[in-house]
Amino acid sequence: MKSTQQLERQLKRRSKAAKLEIWGRMVSLTALLLIVAVVVGIIGFVASKGIATFTSNHVNLWDFLSGKNWNPGITDAHGKPEVGALPMIVGSFLITILSALVATPFAIGTAVFMNEISPNKGAKILQPVTELLVGIPSVVYGFIGLSVVVPTTRALFGGSGFGILSGTCVLFVMILPTVTSMSADALRAVPRYYREASLALGATQWQTIYKVVLRAATPGLMTAVVFGMARAFGEALAVQMVIGNAALMPNSLVSPSSTLTSVLTTGIGNTVMGSLQNNALWSLALVLLLMSLVFNLIIRLIGRKGRLQ
Known part of the structure; x- marks a missing residue:
């Protein structure tokens, strides 16, 4: 009888693997929370x-979003503070959309070359260059822009x-x-038999790339572009x-213009906490945060659409 009870206790006792699994779940849940x-x-x-x-x-919300004058320390003729955020919002969207429009063809073209046309050379040359560009600090890009891009723009188009x-x-x-790396991952995710089936039907390599691979990878490519826009919007x-x-x-x-981020970085250190000037900058930060959440929502919707397809 005693040996039977001992056997039952041993059977009910958790194994070491089960204890480790429970511990792992607790750690994961804690990290998630x-x-x-x-x-x-x-x-x-x-x-x-x-x-x-x-x-x-x-401050009226509509006046804040649609106003064109930004000077929180001054009031207008009606006694209202000049906290119009429209110039910064327009500047942020302009610079984001334009940079995405310019970067998208280059990124997709580079990704196609790396994966479809010359994968060996692409992996040896373009992949390390892409990774190197990702690791360069923002201030270095800014100094290069200040030293090269600004003088070139001044020489070609005039102005400052x-x-x-x-x-x-x-x-x-x-x-x-960023867009190139994500686009390359989207192209790699296209099953190989898509290409083989297209070539077997007599399609050329370019027809296969254009009509099969790129169309199958469209949700991933759109995600890459939107992710790049989110990166640009918050820079x-x-x-x-x-x-x-x-x-x-x-x-x-x-x-000369401004964006939400440029006004925040230049002004947040020169205001007193709780003042109108400081609160207005926090309102700009809230707009920036909401737009980042919108970009993330769009990425999730595109990804879900891609999974459904």
Whole structure:
């Protein structure tokens, strides 16, 4: 009878592997909860600071989003503070869209060459170059833009050289390796038998690439482009060094302008916590955060559409 009870206890006792599995699940759950808490905390903190402009300083939301004058320390003829964020919002979207439009053909072309046309040379030459570009700090891109891009823009188009065009050139180089790497991964994810079936039906290599591979990889390529746009939208230091930092509505690509990130980096250290100037900058940060969440939502929707296909 005693031996039977001992046998039952041994059978009910968890094995070492089961204990390790439970421990691993606990660690994973703890890490997940910590990440969720950090993300929620960041969103809550920025939101609480950002809405203070509208709750404490009683600034109208529409006036903030549509106003064209940015000078929080001054009031207009009606006694309202000049906290119009439209120039920075327009500047951010302009520089993001233009850099994505320029970078996308180069990125997809490079990815096609690396994966479809010359995979051996692409892996040996282009892949290390792409990885090197990813690792270069933003301030280096900014210094290169300040030393090369701005003088070139000034010589070709006149003006000061600072503006949307210079920022686009710098951001184009910055997001190119990111979009290229993700595009190459999207092309690698296309099953090989797609290519083999197309070639077996008599299609040329270019027809296979254009009508089969690229179409099958479209969701992944779109994700790469949107991810690059999110990267460009949130870039601060490099853009600040070449865009001119003038909180004015951009009337041309070569006139000094500003973005949400450039105004934040130049102004946040020169304001007093709790003042209108500081609250207005936090409102810009909230707009930037919301746009980042929108970009992430678009990426998830594109990825889900790709899985359904």
